[in-house]
Amino acid sequence: MQIRRIAVQQFRNIGGAALELEGRLHFLVGSNGQGKTNLLEAAGFITALRSFRSADVKTLISHGGNEAAIAVDMEHEVEGETQLTIKLKPGAKEAWLEATKVSRLAEVIGRFPTVVFSSQDQQLVRGSPGGRRRWLDLTLSATDGGYFKALQAYHRALTERNALLKQDAPVAQLAAFEQVMAEHGVVLVRARREALAALAHDLTEAYAHIADRAEPAGFGYAADVEVESAEALLEKWAAGRRRDLALRSTANGPHRDDFDFLLHDREAKSFASEGQQRALVLSLRLAQAAWFRAKRQVQPVLLADDVLGELDPVRRDRFWSAVPKEAQVIATGTTAPDESLGRWQVFTVRDGSFGAAE
Template sequence: MRFAQVTLQNFRNLPLVSVRLAGRHSFLVGANGQGKTNFLEALGYVTALRSFRAAEPRALVALGQAQAGLGFTLEHERFGESKLAIAFGADDRTVEWEQGRVTRLADFIGQFPTVVFSSQDNQLLRGAPALRRRWLDLTLAAMDGAYLAALQGYTRAVAERNILLKHGGRDGAQLTAFEREAATQAVQLVAARAAGVAELSELFRAAHARLVPEGETAALVYAPDTAAATAEDFVAQLAKSRPRDTLLKSTERGPHRDDLEFLLQGRPAKNFASEGQQRCLVIALRLAQAAYFKRHRAIEPVLLCDDVLGELDPERRRKFWASLDGQPQVVATGTALPDAEAGSWQVLRVAGGRIEEGGAA
């Protein structure tokens, strides 16, 4: 897949942008705060109809405007030349493409895969478990509608249980009903996460090996919050924890507390890895995500590299380019043009929310 034409209106600080992306490598260059990351954010929106910055829709609409519009022409392995139009405000959204108007996220998510490499990705390793769960949920849901449905069902059931807990948990029958619903979905989530992480870990190890010196090994490990193996086990666990959960007014155990651990040489990477090793680990994670998307959909994801290539030393940059599988489209940003070793680039110059073609590098 590749983006051929991008038109944006009132998206963050980009009032009106129309850009043709030529070839496989496009580089947006400009000072910080001019709109480079906003452009990548718009491209990344097509994967799951959400911002990779986790921003609310109202934050994506330009100040003083009621609505933002995104228009794309894409070259796609399954759909050929495909046109996609998205319009949204604070409380509404419409998505239209050749297949018709999109009414369910499950029918759309993952059809246009992108993978974002961000300078903030180290937080996936160092940050709170919620960041890793969000990454894992997006990765699995983009390829599996049943996973998305289980995640949505589990989230709703836990939210309803929490409302009852905040009111003292006096309605035992309703609590039991929501606990049974949560348990049914929880078992599906845990099984899918275990299988998904096993596959992703294989891809992660392979990607990491291409980036680092020989003999340095890495792995991903799924760390479920609960050992409940069946829905009945999970219902019993929730029933047992009712007194404590009522006191805390929230559901304290379950898949919404799961984690994902990075290992380097068999040890927790967040405790032992150097800055350079951490950067390689999160780049390997993104490469594994791209390989996972390609394996499951037979679609080449577009790689969106937000100011990350400049953080790598020359040897790691060389290994990054050598590690790319296939011929993906890469759209990258930076405050300076890329080194010649990265090959030729279409250059787009960004200043004050305007994007203009600036030749080749």
Template sequence: MKLSTIRLQNFRNIAEASLEFGRGRVFFVGANGQGKTNLLEAIGYVSALRAFRPGDNRALIRDGAGEAGIGYVLEHERTGRSEVIVRIRLRGKEATLDGEPVRRLADYLGRFPTVLFSSGDIQLIRGAPAGRRRFLDLHLAGCEPGYLEALQKYHRALEHRNRLLKEGGAGSALKAFEREMAPAAVRLIAARRQAMEKLGGLVEAFHGRISDGAETGTVAYRPDVEADSAEAFLALLAKNKMRDVQVGSTQRGPHRDDFAFRLGGKDAAIFASEGQQRALVLALRFGQLRDVRERSGVAPLVLADDVLGELDPVRRERFWAALEDDVQLFATGTTLPGNAGEGQWQVFRVEAGVFREA
């Protein structure tokens, strides 16, 4: 897949911009705070109609404007030329695909995949389990049919169950929500397990290419519960009900799942250096890129937000070697990459939300 044109209006600090891309590698260069990441975020918005940084719609709309707009023209492996238009308002958003309204996110997800390499990815190792679950849920929502629906059903029922637990957990309503949770929970656990097994192998392979190969790096799924049937999950809820009532919330289930990064068989969050941790998260993103492509048959757009400058020269060369030649890459940085003068990059200089092709 290739992005040939993007147009923006009142998106973050970008009043108006229209950019056309003619090469496979595009670099946005400028000082910090000028709008490089904002443009990258706008490109990534096409994937799931959401920003990759936290915040509500107000943060996406330029100060003083009532709404923001983004238009995309993409060349797609399966559908040919596609046009997506998104309007973001304070109280919601709307999108059209080739002139037709996008009515259900589940029908749209996965059509235009993107993979983000970010300096903040190191928090996938250092941060809380919620961040790792979010990574896995976003990945599977875009490439596993039915996953988003199961995730939404589980969390809706979980919210209702928790509310009833705070009220004492009595009555038939609690069991009704548990029966809704159970099949969704089993679906989530099975999908996550299968995905992490595949990602574990991909991470190991890519880590060997990025690092010096002295130690094996991988990821491993850590489910909070084991349940291969709805009946087994319901039995687990019944077993833990007394404690759940005492604390007023559901203490066990896939909403507490996690996965671990391992280096040489040890927990990378504890034993790996910063350089080793960065190599591991790079390997995870490369694994995600390969998994999405194999599942969908579509080459995702690759977004690299200020990560190239953080890599030492050896790892930077290994990054290029691991990146497939036919994927379109959009990267940002405060200085140009070392090979920018060789004609490999289409370069845009960024200042105060204005983009000028160099």
């Protein structure tokens, strides 16, 4: 997939901008706080109709504005030349493919894959389980409609069970929602385990390339309930009802799952150096891009947000050599890119405005 034009209105500090993208490599250069990341955020929004920085749509709309808009013209391996338009209002999203309004936003999710490389990614290694779960859920939801539906159904039932726990509801009512959670929860656990096993292959290859085969990398999946069966989930919730009633919350289940990054079968968050952790998250994003390409038959657009400056020159060059040669890259930084890495189309960014570099 290639983005050929992106237009943004009233999105964060970008009042209005339209970029015509030529070739494969594009670079946004400017001081911090000028709007480079905001443009990448808008480009990345087309994949899952959500920001990689904020879950609150209101924060994306320019101060004093009522609506933000993103319009992207693309060349797509499956859909040919197409345009996606997204409008954001407080508490609402709307999307159009060409001139046709999308009736169900779920139909758009995953069709236009992008992968964001961000300095925040290191929190995937050493941050909370919630961040890792969110990344995994978004990755699987973008390529598997069944997973997305199971995730939605599980969390709706979980919300209802938690509400009943706060009301000291009878066992029969709790059990009804536990049945729904178990049905969909086992789908989540199985899909997560299978996906991490598949992603580990590409993670290992990418890390070996970036880190020059320094140590074997992989994942360790920590399912909150290890047995992959609806019965096991039901037994866990039944045994924990008294505790959950006291806590007024569901303490166990797939919503508590986690996974670890491993180096030499040891947890990277405890033993890996800063450089190793950076190499791991870059490798994770390359593995995610390979996953999208395999599942959707579409080459994702790679969005690199000022991350390569954190690498030493050797690992930076190894990273670029690991990027698929056919992939479009939109990158940001405070200084212009090294010409040895390829021929870049460069835009200067200042106060939310974008101009072609001289």
